[in-house]
Amino acid sequence: MATVELRFSALPEHVRTARLVAAAVARRAGVDEAVLDEVRLAVGEACTRAVGLHQHGGISAPVKVLLIEEEKLFSIEVGDEAPHATPGRGASGDGPGTDVETEEDEMGLAVISGLVDDVEVSAGEQGGSIRMRWPTVPPATLLA
Amino acid sequence: MDLSLSTETMGDRTIVRVGGEIDVYTAPKLREQLVELVNDGSFHLVVDMEGVDFLDSTGLGVLVGGLKRVRAHEGSLRLVCNQERILKIFRITGLTKVFPIHTSVEEAVAATD
Numbered sequence: 001m002a003t004v005e006l007r008f009s010a011l012p013e014h015v016r017t018a019r020l021v022a023a024a025v026a027r028r029a030g031v032d033e034a035v036l037d038e039v040r041l042a043v044g045e046a047c048t049r050a051v052g053l054h055q056h057g058g059i060s061a062p063v064k065v066l067l068i069e070e071e072k073l074f075s076i077e078v079g080d081e082a083p084h085a086t087p088g089r090g091a092s093g094d095g096p097g098t099d100v101e102t103e104e105d106e107m108g109l110a111v112i113s114g115l116v117d118d119v120e121v122s123a124g125e126q127g128g129s130i131r132m133r134w135p136t137v138p139p140a141t142l143l144a
Numbered sequence: 145m146d147l148s149l150s151t152e153t154m155g156d157r158t159i160v161r162v163g164g165e166i167d168v169y170t171a172p173k174l175r176e177q178l179v180e181l182v183n184d185g186s187f188h189l190v191v192d193m194e195g196v197d198f199l200d201s202t203g204l205g206v207l208v209g210g211l212k213r214v215r216a217h218e219g220s221l222r223l224v225c226n227q228e229r230i231l232k233i234f235r236i237t238g239l240t241k242v243f244p245i246h247t248s249v250e251e252a253v254a255a256t257d
Contacts, residue, residue: 012167012168012169013169015167015168015169016165016167016169019167019198037229040198041198041200041233044167044168044198044200045200045201048167048168048200048201048202051168052168103205107201107204107205107237108200108201108202110201110236110237111200111201111204111233111236111237114236114237115236
């Protein structure tokens with residue numbers, strides 16, 4: 001089971017909460033202080049993307065964030081329930097907004113892949129997820 | 145922390161001082177501010193980001209949108225930022241090539257290229 005699991009309504013105002021919780025749990029897990037800014041930004045980007053996918057898809061389900069402490073690793077998995085069928089989804093009738101949304105979505109992913117070395121993006125008909133991992137330092141080093 | 149915005153005019157430049165966090169929740173307020181300035185005829189903007197604690201891709205999108213708007217009027221959008229963690233986001237997205245980034249408001253106001 002995840003160390004901490006967070007579910008929030010797909011609303012922009014809750015993304016900050018997810019960032020704060022993720023950074024707090026990452027710090028406790030032993031993620032280097034210098035990397036916490038990256039954790040905060042990456043999880044914010046992943047949650048922003050999930051919120052956007054839920055809102056545009058009219059999905060009422062919450063966005064799910066799993067914060068997992070593993071041996072020498074800290075992982076964050078942000079899951080959405082938006083069906084990812086084909087890249088050209090939402091084609092007709094969406095107007096010019098679709099392009100802007102896609103651009104923002106891609107910008108978010110670009111930031112994540114630029115920040116995080118260990119990242120997996122998966123997508124299927126049941127939803128998608130972004131899993132990111134960071135190394136942790138042993139507690140002895142933290143106390144030093 | 146929420147977003148704080150204030151504006152000041154220096155010659156033909158308008159300084160937009162931004163403080164707090166620019167993310168998916170607060171970015172629309174910054175977008176509104178930039179749109180309003182351009183609609184009111186301010187085409188040379190200096191966005192002072194020294195008080196910004198957090199910036200994500202939504203914020204970057206708003207700044208790029210602002211740049212497109214002022215460029216449509218042959219204007220400019222310059223940024224003031226010395227914070228490494230904010231600059232890093234511009235670097236990894238390649239936007240350091242798109243925005244002139246200055247170390248002080250004075251420097252940004254004096255810049256002409």
